[in-house]
Amino acid sequence: xxxxxxxxxxxxxxxxxxxxxxxxxxxxxxxxxxxxxxxxxxxxxxxxxxxxxxxxxxxxxxxxxxxxxxxxxxxxxxxxxxxxxxxxxxxxxxxxxxxxxxxxxxxxxxxxxxxxxxxxxxxxxxxxxxxxxxxxxxxxxxxxxxxxxxxxxxxxxxxxxxxxxxxxxxxxxxxxxxxxxxxxxxxxxxxxxxxxxxxxxxxxxxxxxxxxxxxxxxxxxxxxxxxxxxxxxxxxxxxxxxxxxxxxxxxxxxxxxxxxxxxxxxxxxxxxxxxxxxxxxxxxxxxxxxxxxxxxxxxxxxxxxxxxxxxxxxxxxxxxxxxxxxxxxxxxxxxxxxxxxxxxxxxxxxxxxxxxxxxxxxxx
Amino acid sequence: xxxxxxxxxxxxxxxxxxxxxxxxxxxxxxxxxxxxxxxxxxxxxxxxxxxxxxxxxxxxxxxxxxxxxxxxxxxxxxxxxxxxxxxxxxxxxxxxxxxxxxxxxxxxxxxxxxxxxxxxxxxxxxxxxxxxxxxxxxxxxxxxxxxxxxxxxxxxxxxxxxxxxxxxxxxxxxxxxxxxxxxxxxxxxxxxxxxxxxxxxxxxxxxxxxxxxxxxxxxxxxxxxxxxxxxxxxxxxxxxxxxxxxxxxxxxxxxxxxxxxxxxxxxxxxxxxxxxxxxxxxxxxxxxxxxxxxxxxxxxxxxxxxxxxxxxxxxxxxxxxxxxxxxxxxxxxxxxxxxxxxxxxxxxxxxxxxxxxxxxxxxxxxxxxxxxxxxxxxxxxxxxxxxxxxxxxxxxxxxxxxxxxxxxxxxxxxxxxxxxxxxxxxxxxxxxxxxxxxxxxxxxxxxxxxxxxxxxxxxxxxxxxxxxxxxxxxxxxxxxxxxxxxxxxxxxxxxxxxxxxxxxxxx
Ligand SMILES: Nc1ncnc2c1ncn2[C@@H]1O[C@H](COP(=O)(O)OP(=O)(O)OP(=O)(O)O)[C@@H](O)[C@H]1O
Ligand SMILES: [Mg+2]
Numbered sequence: 001x002x003x004x005x006x007x008x009x010x011x012x013x014x015x016x017x018x019x020x021x022x023x024x025x026x027x028x029x030x031x032x033x034x035x036x037x038x039x040x041x042x043x044x045x046x047x048x049x050x051x052x053x054x055x056x057x058x059x060x061x062x063x064x065x066x067x068x069x070x071x072x073x074x075x076x077x078x079x080x081x082x083x084x085x086x087x088x089x090x091x092x093x094x095x096x097x098x099x100x101x102x103x104x105x106x107x108x109x110x111x112x113x114x115x116x117x118x119x120x121x122x123x124x125x126x127x128x129x130x131x132x133x134x135x136x137x138x139x140x141x142x143x144x145x146x147x148x149x150x151x152x153x154x155x156x157x158x159x160x161x162x163x164x165x166x167x168x169x170x171x172x173x174x175x176x177x178x179x180x181x182x183x184x185x186x187x188x189x190x191x192x193x194x195x196x197x198x199x200x201x202x203x204x205x206x207x208x209x210x211x212x213x214x215x216x217x218x219x220x221x222x223x224x225x226x227x228x229x230x231x232x233x234x235x236x237x238x239x240x241x242x243x244x245x246x247x248x249x250x251x252x253x254x255x256x257x258x259x260x261x262x263x264x265x266x267x268x269x270x271x272x273x274x275x276x277x278x279x280x281x282x283x284x285x286x287x288x289x290x291x292x293x294x295x296x297x298x299x300x301x302x303x304x305x306x307x308x309x310x311x312x313x314x315x316x317x318x319x320x321x322x323x324x325x326x327x328x329x330x331x332x333x334x335x336x337x338x339x340x341x342x343x344x345x346x347x348x349x350x351x352x353x354x355x356x357x358x359x360x361x362x363x364x
Numbered sequence: 365x366x367x368x369x370x371x372x373x374x375x376x377x378x379x380x381x382x383x384x385x386x387x388x389x390x391x392x393x394x395x396x397x398x399x400x401x402x403x404x405x406x407x408x409x410x411x412x413x414x415x416x417x418x419x420x421x422x423x424x425x426x427x428x429x430x431x432x433x434x435x436x437x438x439x440x441x442x443x444x445x446x447x448x449x450x451x452x453x454x455x456x457x458x459x460x461x462x463x464x465x466x467x468x469x470x471x472x473x474x475x476x477x478x479x480x481x482x483x484x485x486x487x488x489x490x491x492x493x494x495x496x497x498x499x500x501x502x503x504x505x506x507x508x509x510x511x512x513x514x515x516x517x518x519x520x521x522x523x524x525x526x527x528x529x530x531x532x533x534x535x536x537x538x539x540x541x542x543x544x545x546x547x548x549x550x551x552x553x554x555x556x557x558x559x560x561x562x563x564x565x566x567x568x569x570x571x572x573x574x575x576x577x578x579x580x581x582x583x584x585x586x587x588x589x590x591x592x593x594x595x596x597x598x599x600x601x602x603x604x605x606x607x608x609x610x611x612x613x614x615x616x617x618x619x620x621x622x623x624x625x626x627x628x629x630x631x632x633x634x635x636x637x638x639x640x641x642x643x644x645x646x647x648x649x650x651x652x653x654x655x656x657x658x659x660x661x662x663x664x665x666x667x668x669x670x671x672x673x674x675x676x677x678x679x680x681x682x683x684x685x686x687x688x689x690x691x692x693x694x695x696x697x698x699x700x701x702x703x704x705x706x707x708x709x710x711x712x713x714x715x716x717x718x719x720x721x722x723x724x725x726x727x728x729x730x731x732x733x734x735x736x737x738x739x740x741x742x743x744x745x746x747x748x749x750x751x752x753x754x755x756x757x758x759x760x761x762x763x764x765x766x767x768x769x770x771x772x773x774x775x776x777x778x779x780x781x782x783x784x785x786x787x788x789x790x791x792x793x794x795x796x797x798x799x800x801x802x803x804x805x806x807x808x809x810x811x812x813x814x815x816x817x818x819x820x821x822x823x824x825x826x827x828x829x830x831x832x833x834x835x836x837x838x839x840x841x842x843x844x845x846x847x848x849x850x851x852x853x854x855x856x857x858x859x860x861x862x863x864x865x866x867x868x869x870x871x
Contacts, residue, residue, distance in 0.1 A: 218734050221725055225718065229711040235670060235702060236722040237694040 024336030032329045036321055046319045050326070053314020054307035061194040063303065063310045065266070068199050071302035072258035073284025075206055076251045078293035082214070083247045084227035089134055089149030090255050091281035092156030097127025097256020099160045102178060102263040102270045103168065105185040112184040119185065120202075120260050127256020128249040130156065135248035139241040145248070161272045168270075176272035187265030199261040203299075206254065210295040223247055255281070290337055305330060366429040368393040368556045369414075369525055374423035376409055378765065380757030383409040384420070385580035391525075391573075396547060396557045398567040398588070401577035402600055402797040403769025404755035407560045410577070411527050414558075415447045416440035427525075446518025447527040450534075450768060450795075451706060452510045456503035460496055461485040464516045488519050492549050495542070506657050508539035515546065526550065527558045530768065532566060533795050536656050536823055544570050562769075562797050564593040576600055601799045618646045620697075620785045620817035621667070626676035628659075628666045636662040638841045639676070646785065649808065649818040651832030651849075653825060655861050659841040660821050661703060664790055667819075668700045669693045681785050694723065699782040701775055703790040703821075709775040710763055717745035717759040720778050744781075752777040753800070768795045776804055780811065787811060790821045805831060825854050839863045 033043035053059045073090050080087035101123030108115055134152060137143035161176065170179040189195040214220035226233040226240050234240050258280070263270050287305055291297035312326025371389040375382070383406045391397045399407050413420045416434025425432050427443050434440045437447075454463050461482040470480040485498040494512045502513065511531060518526055532540045547557055547570060561567060567574055568588060576584040576599040584599040597603075621644040630636035637659040644650045654660050665671035667678060669690040677686045680696045688696065702708040710719050721741050724730055730740050745759040754773045756766060763774065772795045779787065789808065793801040808831055812818055822828050828835055829849050837845040837860040845860040859865050 216736055216738070218725055218731050218736060221718070221721075221736060225711055225714060225722065228713040229707075231708050232711045232722075234690055235668075235700070235708045237691045239689070239691050 024333050027336045028329050028332035031332055032325055035325065035328070041319070041321050046315050046321045046325070049317075049319040049321075050308075050311035050315040053318065054311030058194055059310055059314055061196055063307045064193060064196045064200055066310060067299075067303045067306040068197060068203050068265075069258050069262055069278070069280040070283050070287060070306050071203050071207070071299055072254060072261070073280045074287035074291070074298045074302055075203075075210060075284075075295065076254035076258070077281075077285045077288040078291070078295070078298060079210065079223075079247055079254070080251045081288060082227050082293045083223035083243060084230060085244060085247055085251075086146040087131070087134070087149050087248060087251050088146060088285075089131060089152050090251070090284060091276060092149070092153035093127040093131050093252040093255030094259035094262075094281055095153075095160050095275050096130045096156045096259070097123040097125075097252070098259020098263050098275055099163060099178075099270050100126035101256065101260025102181065105181045105260075105264045106179055112186075112188075115185040116187060116264065119264055120257055123256035123260030124253040125256070127259065128253040131248040131252025131255070132245065135245045139244055145244075157273070157276055160270070164270055164272050170269070175269075178270040181264050181268045185264065186268065187261060197261065197265040199265050202257065202261075207295045207299045214295070219246075286334055290334065367391060367426070368395070368428060369558075370426040370429075371410070371414065372424045372426070374410065374413060374420045374425075376406075376413060376418075376420050378757070380761075381755075382580045384413065386423070387577070387580070387582045389575055389582060390585075391556055391558065393556055394551050394554045395572045396551055396559060396570055398571035398574045399558060399560045399577065400562070400564070400567060400574060400596060400600060403773070403795075403800055404767040405577040405600075405797075406580040407577055408529055408767060411447065411529055411558065411560065414440070415445055415527060441521055441523070444522065444524035445527065446515075446521060446523025446525070448511065448514040448518065448529065448531060450529050452507075452514055454502050454510060454513060456501075458502060459498065460500050460502060460505075460513050460516075461498035463502055463513055464498075464520050466517075468521065485516060485520065488516055492519065492546050492553070493542075494546055507534045508536065508542070508656075511535070511539075511543070512546070519550075523555070525556045525558065529560045530562070530795060531559070532561055532563065537825070538655065540566070562795070562801075564596055564798070567596065568593060578602075597798060600797070603799075616645055616647045616815070619643045620646050620681055621819065622677075622679040623667070624677040624679070626663070626666065626678065627674045628662050628671060629674045630662065635674070636841050637666065640843055641676075642836055642843060642846070644786065644817040644819050646815045646817050647812055648833035649812050649820055649831050651828035651835045652819065652821045652838060653828050653835055653857055653861060654838035656823060658838045658861075660838050661790070663838070664700075664703075664788055664819075664821060667788060668698065694782075694784075697785040699723075699779040699784045699787050701779045701787070701789045701792050703794075705772050705775050705795075710771060712762075712764050714763060715760050716749070716754075716756050716763045716766070716774065717741055719763045719774055720745045720748050720759070722778065723782065724778070748774075748777040748781060752803070769797055769800060772796055773800065776807075780807055783814075783816070785815075786817045786819065788819045788821075791823060792820070793822075793824070793827060801827075825857060829854065829857075837861055 033047065036043040036046050054063050073094065076090050076093070077087065101119040104119040104122045105115060108118065130152070134143070134145045134148040137148045138145045164178050165176045168178045170177050188198045190198055190200070214224060222233070222238045223243050225236070226238055226243050230240055259275060262275060262278070262280070267274060283305060287301045288298055291301045308326045308330055312323035315321050315325070316323040367390045369391040371387060374384050374387040376384040387406070387410055389410070399410070401407050412418060414425060416437045416439050425434070432443055434443070455466070461478070464485045465481040469476040470484065471477055472480070482498045488494070489496050489498070494516060496509060496512050496516065502510065505513070511534070515526070531543060535543060547559070550557060559571065571588045574586045574588055574591065574596060575582055576586070576596060578600060586596065623640055623642050626637060626640040627635050628637035640663055642650070652660055652663075662671060666673045669688060673686065677684060679685065680693065680698060683696050685693050685696055706712070721730065721744060724744060725736065730737060730744065742759065748754070749756060749759060752773045754766070754770050754777065756770065763771065766774065776792055792808070793804050796804060808818055808820070820828065820831060832849050835847040835849055835852070835857065836843050837847065837857060839861060840863065844865065847857065
């Protein structure tokens with residue numbers, strides 16, 4: 001028995017060594033270290049500051065806090081991608097749902113333990129409804145979700161911009177913003193790691209939930225099969241249109257939840273354009289791509305990206321190296337993983353020189 | 365005398381499978397050499413190794429006595445090898461000539477000389493009797509012609525050795541005869557042909573020598589003129605196989621499928637199926653014969669809900685399903701073995717089990733309140749694998765690694781397992797070895813005897829004749845005849861299939 005375990009471990013470490021992720025990480029860190037060294041800094045010290053800044057003290061709290069929207073938005077993207085739907089509307093779903101949840105938190109009277117869940121629920125529902133637009137556009141009118149969902153981001157931005165400028169505006173400040181979320185209806189912080197938002201639990205539940213859905217349920221099976229091969233799924237009796245609508249609603253709901261969390265748990269005011277500027281929807285997209293749309297790797301990757309960003313800030317504070325270096329790191333990891341994936345695919349399907357497939361054209 | 369081509373001790377292992385086991389193979393120049401063996405015996409693997417698609421674990425390859433090592437198919441092509449795969453690899457939007465010359469375009473003053481390319485393609489095509497129009501767009505061409513384009517591609521690159529992987533599986537009998545004509549001409553021109561097939565009639569008709577693979581080993585090297593199908597079968601399977609005609613059984617009056625004046629429009633707004641009117645009763649197998657491209661595929665797609673109908677009705681077990689979608693039709697009692705096992709029948713990226721459970725995944729027992737019972741799924745998959753003899757290392761492995769015939773068995777077993785009142789079987793035995801064909805035929809007959817209704821489409825007239833209770837013949841979108849297989853012979857069906865009966869009537 002121990003022999004078998006040993007073999008498994010060997011196999012695991014061998015696979016980890018040749019895995020594109022390991023390679024990319026090493027490559028990215030080596031590159032970043034040489035940049036620091038070339039520009040006259042001390043790469044070891046910078047690295048140490050980055051690491052301790054990301055995982056100790058308030059750094060850990062911030063890393064976990066930032067992971068909430070990154071992982072959340074990555075999950076939203078992944079559910080769509082996994083069923084073959086290119087939903088680029090995460091940003092709009094987050095913004096619209098977020099404002100709806102914020103309105104509930106500000107204007108609906110009641111005790112916090114009722115209003116906070118109600119706000120989150122409202123955010124999810126409105127995000128889901130917003131995602132229904134491109135979904136029906138595709139299933140009823142053959143408008144590709146890829147395009148409509150992206151364009152609707154601008155519409156969402158415009159609608160929320162108008163609302164916070166006029167009907168919902170807080171006239172006491174010069175910003176285009178809503179009022180502050182009252183203290184009683186804010187997302188509570190847990191007495192953990194110096195106060196991480198309760199939403200972390202929600203995100204963890206979503207990770208586990210999605211993992212269960214994909215590995216154990218009919219819904220997960222059907223959406224994945226449709227994502228792999230739409231024609232075959234339709235032939236097998238899967239209602240691809242209905243699945244498209246459901247998946248988009250789930251993606252939109254997650255976006256709305258995260259948007260609401262970002263206001264009632266973090267910013268406390270819905271300031272026009274701020275959610276968009278945060279770029280969480282797009283960071284989430286990258287995380288999901290890197291993690292090949294699987295929930296648990298998304299969680300790990302999301303934590304890592306979050307740590308990079310928080311650690312980068314600490315490094316700038318304490319080692320005098322610009323936090324932009326962590327952005328460089330992030331970018332290099334992405335590019336390196338992407339390259340490795342392509343190379344691996346080439347390995348497996350060796351050259352068929354005069355063939356349309358390698359030239360990117362379908363088979364006849 | 366040196367061999368044109370020699371393989372010595374070729375071995376290729378996959379996790380859990382020994383796909384090729386110390387295979388020796390020697391081929392003379394200007395020889396037509398058939399490679400036969402059961403599904404999963406390792407034929408495709410051996411040819412892919414030869415063509416440099418991936419390296420063997422052990423063994424050597426010699427071409428005209430010289431040892432060679434191919435790092436990629438480019439090396440193999442440079443050494444004078446050409447291969448035509450089962451799924452064609454062409455640019456649909458380009459024309460034939462552009463596809464053929466791709467990457468080796470003739471140039472004039474540094475620019476591609478399309479006229480010269482087309483002329484050379486035309487010349488080649490004429491020399492070997494490959495009827496192809498160099499200017500035709502590839503996307504509009506039937507499979508038989510696509511295959512000729514692939515052969516032209518190899519010849520254009522001056523292939524001395526041409527490898528054909530199951531070239532006849534997708535061809536009509538007429539197209540097959542034309543292909544054989546081409547192959548013979550190539551042999552006369554001194555080229556060597558390696559040819560994989562499951563049809564021993566073809567082996568006898570065209571090959572000079574035969575190599576039999578069995579479980580990865582080359583178990584026999586035979587000279588065609590000195591052997592017979594029975595001996596080859598014995599080497600392949602270790603037993604005798606009998607595909608004889610079976611007398612049609614009882615009939616019942618219970619109509620399962622009723623098609624009333626069904627018209628289906630094609631891409632150009634032209635009817636591809638016109639006023640099809642027929643029924644299938646329980647306990648009978650109705651065969652549809654016809655030259656490919658006469659509306660059979662469109663008719664079947666329309667019956668299964670994958671294509672819009674224009675007029676007419678479809679009734680299944682008394683329910684009007686004319687406008688139902690696939691899901692509703694399946695629920696109403698229909699299962700379907702599609703012609704295209706790669707694009708429609710299976711999902712390449714998913715596991716064997718995930719493919720086998722498609723359509724069964726909503727059945728109580730497999731699923732409970734939306735939760736999949738993974739034990740039940742595995743049990744279902746294992747049972748189908750065992751009953752149909754699907755060669756697979758593990759049901760959780762990717763379906764992609766299955767051999768062509770084993771993939772076909774995945775589709776056939778899954779659809780038969782539905783036990784619906786109606787089974788639509790389109791080319792159900794395409795790519796299967798004779799043992800498996802015998803088995804599937806037996807299954808279809810059992811299905812019928814249990815009271816199932818089967819609608820069978822096949823390019824193999826012998827299959828239609830062996831299984832059908834009645835035969836419908838399609839020609840140019842019309843059902844032109846309904847024949848009794850006990851009273852007709854192949855030639856007569858052929859007349860209807862080619863529309864010749866019409867000429868006779870006029871005369
Ligand atoms: N990439 C792979 N990974 C694992 N196993 C494989 C792979 N490719 C082929 N095999 C296995 O090797 C064996 C031989 O496959 P091969 O495709 O050569 O069979 P074949 O003789 O061409 O059969 P068929 O007549 O069904 O096409 C099969 O058991 C197949 O499952
Ligand atoms: Mg094969």
